[in-house]
Amino acid sequence: MIKKKVSTVSEALLGVDNGMTFMLGGFGLCGIPENTISELVKLGVKDLTCISNNAGVDDFGLGLLLQNHQINKMISSYVGENDEFERQMLSGELDVELIPQGTLAERCRAAQVGLPAIYTPAGFGTEVAEGKETREFDGKMYVLEHAFKADFAFVKAWKGDEAGNLIFKGTARNFNPVMCGAAKITVAEVEELLPVGSLDPNQIHIPGIFVQRIFKGEKFEKRIEQRTVRKRD
Amino acid sequence: MIKKKVSTVSEALLGVDNGMTFMLGGFGLCGIPENTISELVKLGVKDLTCISNNAGVDDFGLGLLLQNHQINKMISSYVGENDEFERQMLSGELDVELIPQGTLAERCRAAQVGLPAIYTPAGFGTEVAEGKETREFDGKMYVLEHAFKADFAFVKAWKGDEAGNLIFKGTARNFNPVMCGAAKITVAEVEELLPVGSLDPNQIHIPGIFVQRIFKGEKFEKRIEQRTVRKRD
């Protein structure tokens, strides 16, 4: 068994540097690598390109890196709910590339599994396809989209073992699995870090081969964006 | 919840006809849809095109359909261990298209997830790429391979529920998940067919949306091709 466990978030982030491209898992504030983001704020690395479906909110998630002016460019599908983001984008401080959510997922997966590019119908005929190669298959038009290239992928899982195997919970799964192995180095933070042999080989969502470093997150706030409930009858 | 359960294998195979293209899960004799194959032999449908990694052995798996001269064309990656297969192929009775195993998997997945084609490096520079479009990305050459089109996908799972959700066991998983939803109709045979709510939503390998019909297989022989064991010390 090849050990991937590191003891601290700072050890997990060794090698992180200015100007790098990061992939970050999560949808909204759900399943985001909270501990990693806090450490990136502390480290103060700058001029980052971040590939992540959303940009957090003003005071949580990627919003923290934005507040700190550490991000140069965001590649996302949806960036609402974030005033500071909007301000930086409109003022030109922040470069933003908006792409369809399914395209984002598949460009991550392409990088993960060694496919150079994919054809997707999403965005054909819209400004998203401008300047991109398009092509017809069976009477339908598709856009050629390339695999991402990133230095680090930061993901958050529910349970993990020392071999780097991961299990996600609920919709906190989202982009996390498809980012594993899609960058040069994949760092996973988990709520529970278990000894090897604790997880059923049949129920592992991401095999450890896709993960280089794994650590137990110190604290998970797991903030809820839209608390919607119903009253008991 | 949308119910997918049917009571018998014959109900599960309604609509199966001569000249159709089938996908069949399994690697070697591991995880093959045994009950479906037996029924296809009984039905005697002919002129079939079968997409399956292997062609079974002489007296089990797809070998049974071959014995019965029901298959016109096989699309596979490896067809050893089958004398009747070799005889039919060399005599020209059987049309055989051999493609790399990873290409087979990805052409199934492409059909499943609505990608029209994929670029893979496998087979570049070999006769597998003859007549196919090739293309360079980042200095490496790739072959364009198209999504499969099939009428039925027949898969075998370990546990399933009435909503069509599937869980596979061990290496009997193989091609089964990527064939689900890759044909017009997907039929799953399972060892255990459970009431809805029995499976943990977090541990489902294939959501029921990819499966049209599910039934409990009457009998699983699960033949072993190479029984390799070691002696106890």
Add this chain to the structure above:
Amino acid sequence: MSLSKEQIAQRIAKEVKDGYYVNLGIGIPTLVANYVRDDISVEFQSENGVLGMGPFPFEGEEDADIINAGKQTITTLPGASFFDSSLSFGMIRGKHVDLTILGAMEVSENGDIANWKIPGKMVKGMGGAMDLVASAENIIVAMMHTNKRGDSKLLKRCSLPLTGVQCVKKIVTNLAVIEVTNKGFKLLERAPGVSVDSIKDATDGTLIIDGDVPEMNL
């Protein structure tokens, strides 16, 4: 009487058939789930990675790890499953989802839709909308017939950046049910008490009126 948002949802719910997997967008579409008949089997997919969504959780039972695409806390029903974003959009792109209901800022008479960007004003992003409209065979737009300034949202050509081209099949607004045909917007039903003329007035694109137009049955 022009329909309320709830009534638009109620009318759209009648388009939901037994055995459908349905993706509901944010806003009016989300309300559709409340009006689907009890005697048919329907499953709701949310593109962030869940199939088999149920109602909101009871107070105190909300789970930050179980949300829908609107980032709202939800529950799941028996038979539900969770999956990653790649498989989720595989369901959508692979045409396994039977019906997509979403909002729009503009729809054109050839079925183009715009709902993700107002240049210089609002740039929140397309989220999953571009994938949904590019792949779904059955797309219903739920929206008000006119915008806040009273301008028609059913146009000859969209003025805003497109989300998808020639994809909308049906539109349900506060005034009408409209089918998008290759000749333009075909008026199928009127909201109760709303005249054909007032719908004509509120529609910028070509409106096809073919004989008597019945009132909606909610």
Add this chain to the structure above:
Amino acid sequence: MSLSKEQIAQRIAKEVKDGYYVNLGIGIPTLVANYVRDDISVEFQSENGVLGMGPFPFEGEEDADIINAGKQTITTLPGASFFDSSLSFGMIRGKHVDLTILGAMEVSENGDIANWKIPGKMVKGMGGAMDLVASAENIIVAMMHTNKRGDSKLLKRCSLPLTGVQCVKKIVTNLAVIEVTNKGFKLLERAPGVSVDSIKDATDGTLIIDGDVPEMNL
């Protein structure tokens, strides 16, 4: 003395480094697992969908649902995982597997390999071999130096249909360890007691001999 198949495997095992994920082909490569040092951490992947393969099961404990790519019953070690064929080849194509060891019928001096077909005679198929050789950065071929008729399997150009082009980096045979360079086969090591001349005789392609060639250390 020319090496036995076990000794070829033993020599190749020295190429397996700490932290490597390794894919072993059928035949001699399978034997390599028996000789990997105990003090390093290595995981074996089998392309039918398992990572963390262990030894064969004890008699009576074999499970038809747990096999390797050679269709042999196997066991798994703690930390193992099962996955589908698409993710399995994703590991391979995505270069997550560090070392691929496989057999060959022919290798050419530019690193081409042929191992899946003898026209008119044997057509079993390529299985996963074409994916493996097209993607792996580190490929070692394990084979006998000559075939049953005594003909060299290290050629100027392959005569059989190719499995992959310019991909083999190293070859370990019963006679020698050879590196594939852009100038041809470079002789790195001799089997104990085997002369450079006899290796030359058994090699059809260009053999580069650079100074003293040491004997293998098994």
